[in-house]
Amino acid sequence: xxxxxxxxxxxxxxxxxxxxxxxxxxxxxxxxxxxxxxxxxxxxxxxxxxxxxxxxxxxxxxxxxxxxxxxxxxxxxxxxxxxxxxxxxxxxxxxxxxxxxxxxxxxxxxxxxxxxxxxxxxxxxxxxxxxxxxxxxxxxxxxxxxxxxxxxxxxxxxxxxxxxxxxxxxxxxxxxxxxxxxxxxxxxxxxxxxxxxxxxxxxxxxxxxxxxxxxxxxxxxxxxxxxxxxxxxxxxxxxxxxxxxxxxxxxxxxxxxxx
Numbered sequence: 648x649x650x651x652x653x654x655x656x657x658x659x660x661x662x663x664x665x666x667x668x669x670x671x672x673x674x675x676x677x678x679x680x681x682x683x684x685x686x687x688x689x690x691x692x693x694x695x696x697x698x699x700x701x702x703x704x705x706x707x708x709x710x711x712x713x714x715x716x717x718x719x720x721x722x723x724x725x726x727x728x729x730x731x732x733x734x735x736x737x738x739x740x741x742x743x744x745x746x747x748x749x750x751x752x753x754x755x756x757x758x759x760x761x762x763x764x765x766x767x768x769x770x771x772x773x774x775x776x777x778x779x780x781x782x783x784x785x786x787x788x789x790x791x792x793x794x795x796x797x798x799x800x801x802x803x804x805x806x807x808x809x810x811x812x813x814x815x816x817x818x819x820x821x822x823x824x825x826x827x828x829x830x831x832x833x834x835x836x837x838x839x840x841x842x843x844x845x846x847x848x849x850x851x852x853x854x855x856x857x858x859x860x861x862x863x864x865x866x867x868x869x870x871x872x873x874x875x876x877x878x879x880x881x882x883x884x885x886x887x888x889x890x891x892x893x894x895x896x897x898x899x900x901x902x903x904x905x906x
Contacts, residue, residue: 648777648819648863651676654723656715658706658762659733661689664781664828667852668730671860673697681719685733706733706758707750709765716765725773728863731762732781732823737794748794755798759805767809767818775817779859780806784826784876788883790898810868819866821859826873828855848873 655672659665661684669682670693680699684690687703694701700722704711719726735754737747759780770776785791786799806822814820827849850872862870871877883890 648866650860652678653727654679654725655728656681656683656719656726657730657732658683658704660684661686661693664852664855665732666693667856668859669693670697671856673699675860679723683715707753709761712761713765720769726766726769728777728779729762729766730779731759733758734781738792740793743794751794751798756801759802763809770818771816777819778809779821779823781823782806784824787824787876788879788894790894821862821868821870823859823870824876825855826876828852828872
């Protein structure tokens with residue numbers, strides 16, 4: 648799918664990967680880009696920069712996502728591409744509280760479900776549409792903190808289910824699984840001691856946006872920033888126990904790989 652002349656919605660679009668996506672979609676000639684973010688001021692700044700629409704939205708609340716979809720459809724007639732991109736990192740392991748888990752669950756997984764509930768019926772009515780689900784390499788490789796890895800696994804599985812269920816009904820689905828991307832989430836999740844090693848392999852948000860545009864253009868389900876992730880997945884399928892040992896070594900060397 649080409650972005651030119653398309654109506655696009657990006658959640659988590661006020662900063663990081665989401666903001667880079669919004670800017671890149673505008674540069675690609677999108678008809679309209681709706682930038683949604685919990686930080687309404689950030690959403691407004693990005694949208695003003697690209698001539699789009701900025702909306703404050705808490706993706707953990709289903710009603711707010713439903714209202715986002717209805718407003719975009721009312722304004723532009725339809726949504727061609729919905730990017731469910733907002734995410735949150737808790738940065739803890741077993742010490743995570745139930746509230747921590749609930750927050751990760753709501754933002755990293757249920758927000759995808761809420762968005763799909765709202766936008767898929769519109770797309771089915773038109774007979775076409777595109778969903779971009781931002782998960783993470785953590786959702787494929789179980790690296791990073793516990794609630795992040797688990798909920799991102801769920802996001803990957805939900806994206807797979809959407810593709811399996813609606814792929815023959817005109818709805819295309821891509822799952823974006825970045826590894827290290829230089830965003831506030833990444834920089835705030837690791838210590839100064841850890842940062843040099845982690846950031847050495849990290850990419851800029853603009854590079855992530857480039858990978859997304861290329862992946863959507865090819866209508867590819869799995870979109871990556873780091874090709875090595877695909878090799879790790881192959882090893883996982885070939886020998887699970889050996890893969891787990893390798894991931895232990897990787898996690899010890901590079902304690903955080905959140906996007």
